[in-house]
Amino acid sequence: MTDEDRLAHRPLRTYGRRGGRPLSGRQKQLFETLLPQIRVPVGAPGALDPATLFDDVDEIWLEIGFGGGEHTSGQAKSHPEVGLLASEVFIEGMAKCLGQIEDEGLTNVRLWEEDARELMAGLRDQCIDRVFILFPDPWPKTKQQKRRLIQPDFLDDLARVLKPGGRVRFATDVRSYADEALERLLRHPAFDWLAETAEDWRRAPADHIQTRYQTKNLGDIAPVYFEFICA
Numbered sequence: 044m045t046d047e048d049r050l051a052h053r054p055l056r057t058y059g060r061r062g063g064r065p066l067s068g069r070q071k072q073l074f075e076t077l078l079p080q081i082r083v084p085v086g087a088p089g090a091l092d093p094a095t096l097f098d099d100v101d102e103i104w105l106e107i108g109f110g111g112g113e114h115t116s117g118q119a120k121s122h123p124e125v126g127l128l129a130s131e132v133f134i135e136g137m138a139k140c141l142g143q144i145e146d147e148g149l150t151n152v153r154l155w156e157e158d159a160r161e162l163m164a165g166l167r168d169q170c171i172d173r174v175f176i177l178f179p180d181p182w183p184k185t186k187q188q189k190r191r192l193i194q195p196d197f198l199d200d201l202a203r204v205l206k207p208g209g210r211v212r213f214a215t216d217v218r219s220y221a222d223e224a225l226e227r228l229l230r231h232p233a234f235d236w237l238a239e240t241a242e243d244w245r246r247a248p249a250d251h252i253q254t255r256y257q258t259k260n261l262g263d264i265a266p267v268y269f270e271f272i273c274a
């Protein structure tokens with residue numbers, strides 16, 4: 044494959060800005076000291092067994108695009124028996140999450156500050172028990188919708204890294220994204236929808252943790268929560 048081919052096949056960027064306000068002195072320090080200690084060592088495609096990154100955990104979870112990190116640190120604190128891989132490209136969000144990890148003394152989170160799809164490509168097959176994709180960038184304009192994370196190729200990658208019986212939680216408050224993501228997940232042979240009644244997708248799951256971003260209600264519908272299981 045030539046460099047030109049590689050560029051042509053590079054997936055579209057699914058996120059907006061990476062930079063925000065300047066980091067505080069403490070945040071810069073956390074980037075220099077804590078992040079290198081807990082950064083996911085992504086290497087050759089398909090090579091990483093994430094269970095080797097944690098001392099003693101029962102399950103491995105993955106959160107994609109954690110924003111300010113409130114859900115990541117909240118779940119990690121409630122579930123010390125879980126090893127959590129968490130990815131975010133927004134530098135200020137990563138800095139906030141590093142601060143929460145230090146403040147709470149969390150030892151069961153590993154971070155990836157680049158595109159989550161690169162992290163997934165580095166993981167071996169069937170190594171993840173749960174995936175959270177919460178309020179992903181909505182790209183509401185029709186012309187931008189091809190930038191949405193939930194694409195058929197992405198779902199193939201998700202199906203590869205999930206264990207059989209592994210679960211995916213997708214949430215959004217944007218109607219066109221809810222419709223599109225649901226249709227793509229339903230059409231994908233690896234995923235089965237767990238909802239039995241409308242309440243199952245309308246009501247926040249008992250273990251859901253709201254973030255500051257969610258409380259802004261930037262979408263056009265009440266949030267929906269789709270839980271899928273991987274065959």
Ligand SMILES: C[S@@+](CC[C@H](N)C(=O)[O-])C[C@H]1O[C@@H](n2cnc3c(N)ncnc32)[C@H](O)[C@@H]1O
Nearest residue numbers: 057058108109110131132158159177178254256
């Ligand atoms: C709209 S925010 C929601 C954040 C968080 N999930 C919440 O509910 O508060 C979506 C986040 O996903 C991040 N993001 C988008 N595409 C990503 C990717 N491919 N890899 C990692 N992070 C990504 C963005 O930087 C942004 O911070």
